[in-house]
Amino acid sequence: MGHAARLLGVLVLALLCLQLWFAGRIALMNWVAPQSTSFQRSEALRLLKEKxxxxxxxxWVDDDQLPRTLKRAVIASEDDSFAQHGGVDWDALQGAWHKNEKAQARAAARGRTAKVIGGSTITQQLAKNLFLSGERTLLRKGQELVVTLMLEGLLSKQRILAIYLNSVEWGEGLFGAQAAARHYFRTDAARLGPYESARLAVMLPAPKRFERQPSSSYVLGRASLIVARMPSAELP
Structure with a gap:
């Protein structure tokens, strides 16, 4: 066996071991909540360096302490087919691809940079936050897909949503529904009403930006639209 073949074998074995490690960590999350995510650790390091x-x-709050209003608001805002898809919403991805192509063409004509619209599901966002970096490479996206399918295969939809709501960023150094509810509304997550839940859901795509003006006209207006959509949001 040549040197190149041995090296390839070692790389394949290392990749397989990595996938088994991911699968083991995810399976354990059925009973043990993750103490931190890759994104949280990178944020902590950034804050330590900069500030x-x-x-x-x-x-962390258990699933029964996460209000249905917040679950419906986040699903309505972030991933309205969460209860049906297997981890990836291919129609949403295709729609985001076409929108980005058009936006980039318009921006290029004006000599500007287009804002990229994502089509990631809640499960994909969780996969990235739990284990991966924020870089936009083909290899990272491929690993995100594998971890997404592991999450869907090894955890229930309810558990995926609970972990997401307990670990997602809602501001600089602010993670999870309980911390967000205390910070923005001086109440516990379990007491959030529909409109408060909708306002938190609006913030998720860009929490650090919306943290500066959590009561801006955009946040309040968008929250009203989400409240109207919440009754049709299907919970898992």
Whole structure:
């Protein structure tokens, strides 16, 4: 066996071991909540480097303490087919692809940079936040797809949503529904009403930006639209 073949074999074995490690970690999440995510650790390191301190707020709450209003709001805003898809919403991805192509063409004609619209599901967002970096490479996207399918295969939809809501970013150093509810509304996550839940859902695509003006006209207007869509949002 040549050197190149041996090296390829080692790389394949290492890749297989990595996938088994991901699968084991995910399976354990059926009973043990993740202590932190890859994104959270990278944020903590960034804050330590830039500000020489880590202001942090996060408190896990069990699924029965996460209000249905917040679940419906986030599904309506982020992933309205969450209860049906197997981890990837291919129609949403195709729609985002076409919108990005048109936006990039218009921006190029004006000498500007287009804003990229994502089509990621809640499960894909969780896969990226749990284990992966934020870089936009083909290899990273491929690994995201594999982890997404593992999450869907090894966890229930309810557990996926609970982990997501307990770990997602809602501001700088602010993670999870309980910390967000305390920070923005001075209440517990379990007491969030429909409109408060909708306002939090609006913030998810860009929490650091919306954190500066959580009561802006855009946030309030968009929240009203989400409240109207919440009754049709299907819970898993």
């Amino acid at each position: 020489h301190q880590v202001a942090w707020a996060q408190q």
